[in-house]
Amino acid sequence: MSEDRRVRRTRRLIQEALVALILEKGYDAVTVTDIIDRADVGRSTFYAHFTHKQEVLLSNLDEMAFLHPTPATDAGRLFAFSLPMFEHVQEQERLVRALLGRHGGGPVIARGEQMIAELVRGDLLAAGGRSSAALDLLVVCVVGAFMGLLRAWVNGETTATPTELDAAFRAAVEPGVRAILNRP
Amino acid sequence: MSEDRRVRRTRRLIQEALVALILEKGYDAVTVTDIIDRADVGRSTFYAHFTHKQEVLLSNLDEMAFLHPTPATDAGRLFAFSLPMFEHVQEQERLVRALLGRHGGGPVIARGEQMIAELVRGDLLAAGGRSSAALDLLVVCVVGAFMGLLRAWVNGETTATPTELDAAFRAAVEPGVRAILNRP
DNA sequence: CGATATAACGAACACTGTGTTTCATAGTGA
């Protein structure tokens, strides 16, 4: 029932090779030829599994479990996802730096933004916000602030701990959010 | 004293061709060959003026005057740059969409972020903030929120007017900022 | 274990795009 062992092996080798190469040269500089050399895998084999370089990148996303965090939204607490996510990111530092970092692929960041936008939107609605154009703009601002912090850490522009990042995020954003929610 | 007329002509043709092509196909899909075909310019001529595709992109930045806005910081008013910048962006819609949009080049966004970060930082210091790691994180949040709105508009995800964007930005961010500035 | 399916290999291929070179031509500024 489970996949052929050779298939799993090949896919894993290719994914690992890409991550290693991104950390060395940056995503853009990595070629398919690089990947198959590093993975020690035939060219035709690569294209039997992936059609593009980017597909390998996105296939890695499924293993970044922290992007699908428990929606354990404490009822009263806004943005409960924040601290756990910063912590998960710190744990998987190597992988995250490769995928999200300065040299990582833009597509991954775009996906991450979408996922977080959904979380934020859910939180705001749960906290009494009413679906509207203004709420969408608020979501954009909150997500922007969060992703900004994430990027700053990933790119080594700050050495703050997850707790500090979480605190900075809440301090910057919560007052405005609460003010808006309390009188729409 | 002034440059050779042929040089000006060639550079202008190339820049215009790139903008037009980005709007049609997206930055990544545009090749140097595309550009010189569209600009009707010899291959060697292109490389006599620019070494990379990206250089053409950045050469366009100098003409985006709104990125160097008047630092007309009303003393008491935080983020005075916000509304004027949204307005300028709206005016230069075509160029901005090409350079900053979903299909525009990442480098331009990175530069824009830097510029805005400096503005924000200056504003916060002028408003009584003290230089610190915490302030840097706050700057990151504020810039993230602003760029988020800018990107949302550029990508057509919102039809809000400059005034509305400015209002959303301030509403989301100002309360938190003021709270932090008032008791560090 | 053995038979069958199928994954992987490796080499070759056409194709697209890059960046360089060379040289004749045409436009420019003094």
Add this chain to the structure above:
DNA sequence: TCACTATGAAACACAGTGTTCGTTATATCG
């Protein structure tokens, strides 16, 4: 007018992509 130099055209080596095909290796299942 005249010296200067930007341009255009063509050809080039090079690197990377994505496909094809015959052979070999190795899972999986009976």
